[in-house]
Amino acid sequence: MNAQRAAVIGSGPAGLMAAETLLARGMGVDIYDAMPSFGRKFLMAGKSGLNISHAEDPDVFLSRYRGDTRLQEMVRAFGAAEIVSWMEALGIAAHTGPTGRVFPEMMKASPLLRGWLVRLQDAGAVLHPKHRWQGWNADGALVFDAPEGSVTAAPDATVLALGGASWKRLGSDGAWAPLLEAKGAETVPFGPSNCGFLVDWSAHMREKFAGAPVKSICMSVDGQETRSEFVITQRGVESGGIYTLSAALVDGLRRHGAATLLVDLLPDMDVPAIVAKLERPRGKQSMANHLRKSLGISGVKLALLHEAARGVLPDHAVTLARLIKAVPIKVTVTAPLDEAISTTGGVAWDALDEALMLRQLPGVFCAGEMIDWDAPTGGYLITACMATGQAAGNGAADWLQTASSL
Numbered sequence: 346m347n348a349q350r351a352a353v354i355g356s357g358p359a360g361l362m363a364a365e366t367l368l369a370r371g372m373g374v375d376i377y378d379a380m381p382s383f384g385r386k387f388l389m390a391g392k393s394g395l396n397i398s399h400a401e402d403p404d405v406f407l408s409r410y411r412g413d414t415r416l417q418e419m420v421r422a423f424g425a426a427e428i429v430s431w432m433e434a435l436g437i438a439a440h441t442g443p444t445g446r447v448f449p450e451m452m453k454a455s456p457l458l459r460g461w462l463v464r465l466q467d468a469g470a471v472l473h474p475k476h477r478w479q480g481w482n483a484d485g486a487l488v489f490d491a492p493e494g495s496v497t498a499a500p501d502a503t504v505l506a507l508g509g510a511s512w513k514r515l516g517s518d519g520a521w522a523p524l525l526e527a528k529g530a531e532t533v534p535f536g537p538s539n540c541g542f543l544v545d546w547s548a549h550m551r552e553k554f555a556g557a558p559v560k561s562i563c564m565s566v567d568g569q570e571t572r573s574e575f576v577i578t579q580r581g582v583e584s585g586g587i588y589t590l591s592a593a594l595v596d597g598l599r600r601h602g603a604a605t606l607l608v609d610l611l612p613d614m615d616v617p618a619i620v621a622k623l624e625r626p627r628g629k630q631s632m633a634n635h636l637r638k639s640l641g642i643s644g645v646k647l648a649l650l651h652e653a654a655r656g657v658l659p660d661h662a663v664t665l666a667r668l669i670k671a672v673p674i675k676v677t678v679t680a681p682l683d684e685a686i687s688t689t690g691g692v693a694w695d696a697l698d699e700a701l702m703l704r705q706l707p708g709v710f711c712a713g714e715m716i717d718w719d720a721p722t723g724g725y726l727i728t729a730c731m732a733t734g735q736a737a738g739n740g741a742a743d744w745l746q747t748a749s750s751l
């Protein structure tokens with residue numbers, strides 16, 4: 346057994362990458378998780394395709410992140426190219442989609458996670474599922490609630506990779522925040538990110554179109570645009586482009602108490618082209634038929650127009666064309682925190698040194714979504730979790746090496 350051991354608490358991508366880094370640096374590693382099995386959120390992320398990173402110009406890639414510049418340095422050191430090589434070393438080829446999204450070739454997370462856990466155990470990691478970390482005892486040892494009762498561990502260094510505060514049923518419940526605050530570590534309140542938003546839909550919209558995807562559109566908030574689709578829900582809007590614009594919508598809600606999403610239903614046509622089609626004689630056709638035949642607007646798109654026009658579409662072609670190019674959807678509040686794909690807030694960057702060690706707790710490092718940063722979906726979240734996991738693992742290994750050389 347190695348002379349120096351580190352505890353990694355949390356078995357998401359950040360914790361597992363920290364463990365891998367520590368093992369590669371010759372340290373012994375115990376990995377703890379509260380859940381009966383490891384990496385549950387990672388598995389959930391892979392349910393409809395594990396978008397693990399994003400292949401695009403490195404400067405554009407880095408511009409997606411909100412947080413401290415240290416985060417950008419870490420992602421620069423372990424970004425899309427490194428993740429592709431890392432997957433290949435696990436025997437899993439990468440597939441890059443048309444928009445640059447990087448996935449494991451078989452799309453799911455489970456083969457990747459299985460292979461990763463085997464490799465970690467082969468390298469000496471000891472896995473401790475069903476170990477809920479409860480803080481430290483008076484002697485400074487880690488305390489866990491485990492099947493056999495309360496157990497303690499006194500590692501030479503600790504990496505906390507406890508995740509954010511959404512999808513609690515997968516293990517990331519944010520209950521660690523008061524434990525760190527009690528030790529004087531600054532935290533920022535959690536907030537939803539990459540989340541849905543509530544909209545005060547009419548009963549017709551809720552009943553007929555909840556679950557409907559709105560495709561081939563362009564959306565914008567305060568000048569920030571995306572061409573992805575979104576989904577109408579019973580209570581509002583979610584997925585794809587909504588997540589991309591969620592930071593802008595959250596900013597709007599925070600500043601003005603409401604925010605407006607503008608949906609361009611015909612992003613490849615300008616107003617004069619739409620007007621020309623609208624002004625074609627429509628004979629006895631209803632407006633709905635005219636819109637469907639001349640512009641292909643029907644179903645959920647027509648419903649969105651009606652919703653915005655409160656049921657009475659403008660007669661004037663230019664006014665209607667302008668509405669088609671910018672259908673306003675007023676969002677009133679974010680969907681509940683627990684439903685968010687990721688959360689902002691957590692450990693404040695000021696509480697961490699350059700190596701992601703908590704200034705108030707020497708020998709304790711943090712990684713992943715539990716740190717206060719934000720990024721859109723599209724592979725940026727897992728990339729940053731792995732990058733900070735690697736940085737925290739290296740930080741802990743450096744710290745242990747320095748301690749042993751004194």
Ligand SMILES: Cc1cc2nc3c(=O)[nH]c(=O)nc-3n(C[C@H](O)[C@H](O)[C@H](O)COP(=O)(O)OP(=O)(O)OC[C@H]3O[C@@H](n4cnc5c(N)ncnc54)[C@H](O)[C@@H]3O)c2cc1C
Binds near residue numbers: 358385476478
């Ligand atoms: C539905 C969904 C889809 C997603 N899709 C994508 C995607 O395609 N691409 C992408 O980049 N991101 C995606 N994400 C986000 C991504 O999964 C997370 O950002 C990422 O898993 C966070 O990694 P982490 O290691 O920081 O924390 P987590 O993966 O949340 O892991 C934290 C671990 O800590 C454990 N833990 C917490 N508290 C304790 C405690 N007290 N004691 C012991 N253990 C504890 C938890 O059980 C958990 O296993 C998705 C998220 C969701 C919910």
